[in-house]
Amino acid sequence: MIDPKLLRQDPQQIAANLARRGFVFDAERYRGLEERRRSLQARTQDLQNERNVRSKAIGAAKQRGEDIEPLKREVSRIGEELSEAEAILDKIQSGLVGIQLELPNLLHPEVPDGEGEADNPELRRWGGIPAFDFTPRDHVELGTLLGGMDFEAAARIAGSRFVVLSGELARLHRALIQFMLDIHTSEHDYTEVYVPYLVNAAALTGTGQLPKFEEDLFRVEHEPAFYLTPTAEVPVTNLVRERILEEGELPLRMVCHTPCFRSEAGNYGKDTRGMIRQHQFEKVELVQVVRPAESWEALEGLTGHAEVILRRLGLPYRVVSLCAGDIGFSSARTYDLEVWLPAQERFREISSCSNFTDFQARRMKARWRNPETGKPEPVHTLNGSGLAVGRCLVAILENYQQADGRVAVPEALVPYLGGRRLLLG
RNA sequence: GGAGAGGUGGCUGAGCGGUCGAAAGCACCCGACUUGAAAUCGGGUGAGGGCAUGCGCCCUCCGGGGGUUCGAAUCCCUCCCUCUCCGCCA
The missing domain is CATH 3.30.930.10 (Bira Bifunctional Protein; Domain 2)
Structure with a gap:
């Protein structure tokens, strides 16, 4: 697997290296997927944080003997939104991993050109x-x-x-x-x-x-x-x-x-x-x-x-x-x-x-x-x-x-x- | 194949629905004491990722996967692995 950081930073250079093998790496498409992943991951993590914080609050409220039903309903709603976001993120992420697993290794500069x-x-x-x-x-x-x-x-x-x-x-x-x-x-x-x-x-x-x-x-x-x-x-x-x-x-x-x-x-x-x-x-x-x-x-x-x-x-x-x-x-x-x-x-x-x-x-x-x-x-x-x-x-x-x-x-x-x-x- | 027990951080091992990434010990690192070392005392020490890149904030991970729940290391299902006994067997 090629270092995902390199893949993100300089997909064009990677595409050029892999092209020597005759391998076509669609850097633009990868970059697009990566962009979507990035923003969706940030959003998903925000939702997770929200859920964690509120769930803890429910625990605390319960100990004080307060009515927690309204709180539960609210968090439940966040939960729905979250699982939706997680599902999409999951799909994008496995798509990226799938691409990564099919990319061949980068060639050492001294590997000679040639087809066979x-x-x-x-x-x-x-x-x-x-x-x-x-x-x-x-x-x-x-x-x-x-x-x-x-x-x-x-x-x-x-x-x-x-x-x-x-x-x-x-x-x-x-x-x-x-x-x-x-x-x-x-x-x-x-x-x-x-x-x-x-x-x-x-x-x-x-x-x-x-x-x-x-x-x-x-x-x-x-x-x-x-x-x-x-x-x-x-x-x-x-x-x-x-x-x-x-x-x-x-x-x-x-x-x-x-x-x-x-x-x-x-x-x-x-x-x-x-x-x-x-x-x-x-x-x-x-x-x-x-x-x-x-x-x-x-x-x-x-x-x-x-x-x-x-x-x-x-x-x-x-x-x-x-x-x-x-x-x-x-x-x-x-x-x-x-x-x-x-x-x-x-x-x-x-x-x-x-x-x-x-x-x-x-x-x-x-x-x-x-x-x-x-x-x-x-x-x-x-x-x-x-x-x-x-x-x-x-x-x-x-x-x-x-x-x-x-x-x-x-x-x-x-x-x-x-x-x-x-x-x- | 049958019966049972278990899989938690580098290791040992506690936790069995909320403040647990997780007690304690070992190991390791830094500091104090010491001429130096050991012993002792104090502090620190998991991995991966996102945002910020200024100290920082956040997410995920307690064998794998799925489920229940506002919330799971903890409950349920399933698979894998380890150990003990039985059966079979190179």
Whole structure:
């Protein structure tokens, strides 16, 4: 949520910033609603004050044993007027909140212009693109050769966009999770957390998935509604919802492995082959809650932490800065890490690292007590995948494949696979 | 799922129709005493919002929502959560 004070003071400038995303914010209409709210609120509060004062007088009169009936009738009349005013005010206020909840975050000035994925500038690159003296297979072929990657079985028990892994591949998958958690907890000072995989609507509203993106989520039949977590960002970031953190508690660094569930509605034709885009996948997520002054530095740090995983695994990647047209709803600035997939001969997203500034914090009412002002103020929140496990498995298979279809094990994972250096199938 | 108890400020906890944003204690901050500290004493200390922006005035918030009433932390309905016992169960 954008600071309502900013929204009131300078709606034109906000409209200009959001326009870079292609978002149209009707500043005039907002200003009009805000004007009405303001005068109606003043009037409502006057009436409330009137009612309070007179009701107290009735109490006092009653104690003196006076006749209070005429007084009651009078206040009753005020009450009618008041509830009418309250009803209208309520409507206007929820209208304003509705607008506020659908406004995306303000962009950092350095977010590049652009309309889509193709316009994201590359910031840096790591690792050489592997040269094969044979035509590299894609991960589906490799999985078939090795055995242990079964899309048909998954389709029978669930449907499309699921996979069943078994044997060495299941173990490699688990090893990746373990490896990532170990690095982040022991080298990057993150605390591991375990959280619910079903979350409520309030949590999703806090991080920004709701109310706008309900169609991307799986809703569980339950009253009140539960949703399957689309990312650990939701439960983990919401750990600080409605809290006032003390200065000394910050920064918070948390790492969390969860499954993620996405409906992929609207992506019907996209990445239908293989494990790239699934309804269910595993992710190790990094979340930070920091002092506002430190969040930009924290974004660089967090991105670096995710990069370490790719480097240790020896996977070539590049870092791109998401452009104004491609960046997420809640984010002020996002770096994507893209790993090289030889079979596709292109880089594919494997991590997305964002600074949400105070946007999620306002929605969640997550604050800290700023020692300089003594007041509770919104914290800044960040997160990034560290990394997407399924895509990481895909990248390892494709980058470490041999002509015979066998796959070498990245050095860093060897201890996690019982000393095994080669996946044999 | 059944029976019961409860959800109040950073924490503990009183209040059960009027003067209650709410006693008391703890914690925290300021001051006094002290060479300094501790102890003691005095004072202060919730969040959000509106008007004014000069000290200020006012509104809302006692788990969420709805209702009764001139007036609700207090009464009623409903939902959520916590605890105890029983049942079932990974």
